[in-house]
Amino acid sequence: MFDAYLYDHCRTPRGKGKPEGSLHSATPIWLVRTVLQALQQRNQLDTALVDDVVLGCVTPIAEQGGDIARIAVLDAGWSQSVAGVTQSRFCASGLESVNLAAAKVASGFEQLVVAGGVESMSRVPMGSDGGAWMLDERVVNAVGFVPQGISADLIATLEGFTREELDAYAARSHQRAAAAQAEGRFAKALVPVLDEAGTLLLAQDETIRPQTSAATLAALNPSFIKLGAKFDPLALRKYPQATSIEHRHHAGNSSGIVDGAAVVLVGSKAGGEAAGLKPRARIRAAAVTGSEPTIMLTGTTPACQKALRQAGMQASDIDLWEINEAFAAVPMKTARDLGLDLDRVNVNGGAIALGHPLGATGAMLLGTLLDELERRDLQTGAVTLCVGGGMGIATLIERM
Helix, strand or coil: CCCCEEEEEEECCCEECCCCCCCCCCCHHHHHHHHHHHHHHHHCCCHHHCCEEEEECCCCCHHHCCCHHHHHHHHCCCCCCCEEEEECECECHHHHHHHHHHHHHHHCCCCEEEEEEEEECCCCCCCCCCCHHHHCHHHHHHHCCCCHHHHHHHHHHHHCCCHHHHHHHHHHHHHHHHHHHHCCCCCCCECCEECCCCCEEECCCCCCCCCCCHHHHCCCCCCCHHHHHHHHHHHHHHCHHHCCCCCCCCCCCECCCEEEEEEEEEECHHHHHHCCCCCCEEEEEEEEEECCCCCCCCCHHHHHHHHHHHHCCCHHHCCEEEECCCECHHHHHHHHHHCCCHHHECECECHHHHCCCHHHHHHHHHHHHHHHHHHHCCCEEEEEEEECCCEEEEEEEEEC
């Protein structure tokens, strides 16, 4: 086994995932092309040294279909010797790409791999690829599928998280993200998106609301009551201890729908030396796990525990954590389970403020974590995401 190192990363800003969003006019392949070209230029990278590009995409159809990774390699003007593969592990896809790249490098089969993801949620709506959980009533009943918002509300009910606590967490996400943006903490990674004429489309994340407070969020109505009329009974059959589900999540304490792309350069020591690069961190461990599919969003804890065991570490050994804010209850429960102080979790805000561009989010979180470890001169970090279908993913990194 060889060490897998992180050499660099970059990302687009996150644009509001609606037709009026600033990145709506940019096709998904244009977003990937943008970050691939930026990664090459900022590292003076001989792309012929790259073995593969692994991209996550949760809805790989239409403009995001057809193995967008390989076509983006060609569109970006990279060496035609660079292969490309697109994969989906639902919301974990961006981090799964990094972990797959690390595994390729650790095996010795490949020396430099670009990993990341893309999702244009304004152009290719979430769920438009169908699948058994969307379309097959037999499967829905057999495995106990409920929409993720119901799962999040079930977690909040079982854990006793009040609406006020969820909203306070969400407000803090916006406040932290606003402070990070104002201080330029994201600037090192951000690549402005231009259109084909060279006109700027977006240079900064678009959905941060600095004035958000628990009081303003309190005015929002819960989002999943109507869905609950159909799906609550199914969830309660598995979790009768809840007696009823209190619907406490809404648009303001759930992740935002956005567009974006991100890439991370992963490689061996020899691969980095051949490219004239110095490693910034190494991947200590990576893990995935399955979890109960109805509550669905609790896989973060066992995935983190699995990765920590691989590394011979405890949760207390990790300096900073990025726990994807799919819904406020997810990082709150994960932090409770692992005994984490929230002062070390999502210190620059999370997906509630910044948005969750599905296939790209995990790679974005890893990059944000690495930059913040460097800024604070800390050593170890962890990234984890809950995953549709009842799964979890986690990656541990250590600065060089």
